[in-house]
Amino acid sequence: MSLVDVTDLRVDFGTLRAVDGLSFRLEEGAALALVGESGSGKSTVASALLGLHRGTGARVEGTVEVAGTDVQRASDEELRRLRGGRAAMVFQDPLSSLDPYYAIGDQIAEVYRVHARVSRRAARARAVEVLDRVGIPDAVRRSRSRPHEFSGGMRQRALIAMALACEPRLLIADEPTTALDVTVQAQVLDLLHTLREETGMGLLLVTHDVGVAAESVDEVLVMRHGRAVEHGPVTAVLGAPSEPYTRDLLAAVPRVDASRAPSEVSGEVVLRATGLRREFGRGKRAFTAVDDVSLTLHRGETLGVVGESGSGKTTLGRMLVGLLEPTAGRIEPGGGVRPDVQMVFQDPVSSLNPRRSVGESIADPLRARGERDEGRIRERVRELLERVGLEAAHHDRYPHEFSGGQRQRVGIARALAADPRVIVCDEPVSALDVTTQAQVVALLGELQRELGLALVFVAHDLAVVRQVSDRVAVMRRGRIVESGPADQVYEDPQDPYTRQLLAAVPALDPELAARRRAARRELAIA
Structure with missing residues (x-):
């Protein structure tokens, strides 16, 4: 019997059909990726596997069997035993999945006690064990930490540890790396692969990132409008897709090895920053977010600023716009908030007032x-x-x-609307699927050409940065460690950190992805 057996699944929310006649199987120990754009129905399918639509008003039809449980016919008690016991789910946003008031270890222990009749001490020991297993250093001490004391990557590892506590046969990972830096993303994907090898669990990966699928699974099911478009081995679907939609999806994926056509850059300098420094806090608690950064931007040019979370790139962007005053250094033209320099933020939901029309x-x-x-x-x-x-x-x-x-x-x-000369784009496409991402990037390029705009494109996605940039500055710990023409930085990186970032970018070729994973494992052991 298959670990997961879905037949003719249909899910309706009112008049909207989110999933329309989907069927697939997942065998013990295998890995399947559901890939598609936002709204394709992939997360709805993942929720249906655990019966999470029950009681929501959604109408679910078809047959869903998971680890021997008929999800549609199961009682509430049977579903509780399934969830977290035989099948567990890791969600996209670990902050919304973890209680901010309780220590990470206590939360994992509580999940374990729901499914195993053990003492609190045994449950705490199990929490420490699984935290150690997913690579949390000093697991005994860190188990007493609260979620806000963990980085994004560590929070995602903690969620995976919570999912592993009861040794499930199936792990469902819903966009588990969307908000993570490339190096942290590679670590999480490597962890999932290692756990599959060690435990024999099955993996259902939900993602809009085709590169993540190539890194992680045996089979791919491409979804669109709630239906299966294409389904097969990952090497066949990504290497020689048979359906036009799959080919379009792959064509929209930014490539780290594809250079950009040169822009019409003039010699006119529209923004110059010299020796920028920004500190937060005072005395012993002072923290330097940006340290001695200088840059020059010309009319019609795109400068890509790339780095991991905490590298200082967003703080730099906010100083360029005038939202933050530099602790030291100068920006020309100066004068506080500058209407000729505008910003496009990472999260349009939080940057738009929900009570006002657009x-x-x-x-x-x-x-x-x-x-x-x-x-x-x-x-x-x-x-x-x-x-x-x-x-x-x-x-x-x-x-x-x-x-x-x-x-x-x-x-x-x-x-x-402010008729700017410069737009600072702070992670403007990080939360979007690849086709929407490509549309927004194309729009920015079109506006740049027509209006002569200069762009500062801040991002952790190296493939997107190469696609849009004339020059690239790589930031680490508040400093620019390498900069130059985009082709030069990408094809002949000089700094070890730049090489590390490039080596962590997901590869669309599953065989190359496997070789890179093996190389990272050998490096970690060494």
């Missing part, structure tokens, strides 16, 4: 510049909406009525 948000820079004629303001907002690929009729809609890619277009329109 049209009102886009109009803010116009009013800040002194425009008082409401007719002209509305007409300009309509022009900007159409300029970024939205409709004038969207003016009175609210942020929750838009997709992630559409909300990012609203953020770009708002930045354009």
Whole structure:
């Protein structure tokens, strides 16, 4: 009997059919990736495997069997035994999955005690054991830490440890590496692979990142609009896809080995930063986020700033815009918040007021510049909406009525409203699937060419940075460790840290991914 057997699964939310007649199997110890864009239904399928739609009002039809349990017919008690016991799930956002008030070890111990009749001391010992197993250093001490004391990668490891506590036969990982740096992402994917080898558990990986799938699984099922488009061995689906949609999905994936066509860069300097330094805190608690950074930006040029979380790249971007004052150094032209330098933020949801229409948000820079004629303001907002690929009729809609890619277009329109010379883009596509990501990147390139904009593109995704950048600056611990023309930095990196980042980028070739994983394992052992 298969570990997972799904037949003709259909899931409806009201009038919306999220999953439409999906069937697949997963054998013991195997790994399957559900790949698709946002809204394709892949996360809905993952939730259906554990009966998480029960009681939500969703209508679920078809047959779902997981580790010998008929999920549709199971009682609530049988589902509780399945969840966390024989099948466990790791969610995309570890912060929302962990209780901020309780120590990590206590939370893992509590999950273990739900399924195993053991003492609190035994449960605590089990928590330490699984934390150690997923590579948390000094597991005894760190088990007493709360979630905010862990980095993003460590929080994701803690969630995996919680999932492993009861030795499940199936691990469901829903976008487990979306918000992680490339090196941390590689570590988490390597961990999942090692755990499969050691425990024999099956893995169902939900991801919009085709490269992550290539690194991690035996088979790929490509989804679109709730249906299976293509299903087969990972080498066949990614190496020689038979369906046009799969080929389009692969074509949209940014490649770290594909250089960008040169921009029309003028000699005019539009922004210059010299010796920038930014400290937070005072005295012994002072922390230097940016340390002696200098850069020059020309009209029509894109400067990519790449680095891991904590490297200082976002702090640098906020100083360039004027949202943070440098502790030392200078920016020319200066003068606090500069309307000629605008920012597109990573999370358009948090940067847009949910109580105001998108049209009102886009109009803010116009009013800040002194425009008082409401007719002209509305007409300009309509022009900007159409300029970024939205409709004038969207003016009175609210942020929750838009997709992630559409909300990012609203953020770009708002930045354009100030007629800037420079736009600082802080991780503008990190939360988007590859096709939406490609559309936003193409839009930024089009606007740059037409308006002569200079862009500072801040990101941890090295493939995206290469796709958009003329020059690249690599940051680590607040400093620029390497910079130069993009092709030079990517093809002949001089700094060991740059080489480390490039080696961690997911490869679309499963065989190359396996060789890289083996090389990382040998390096870790050495």
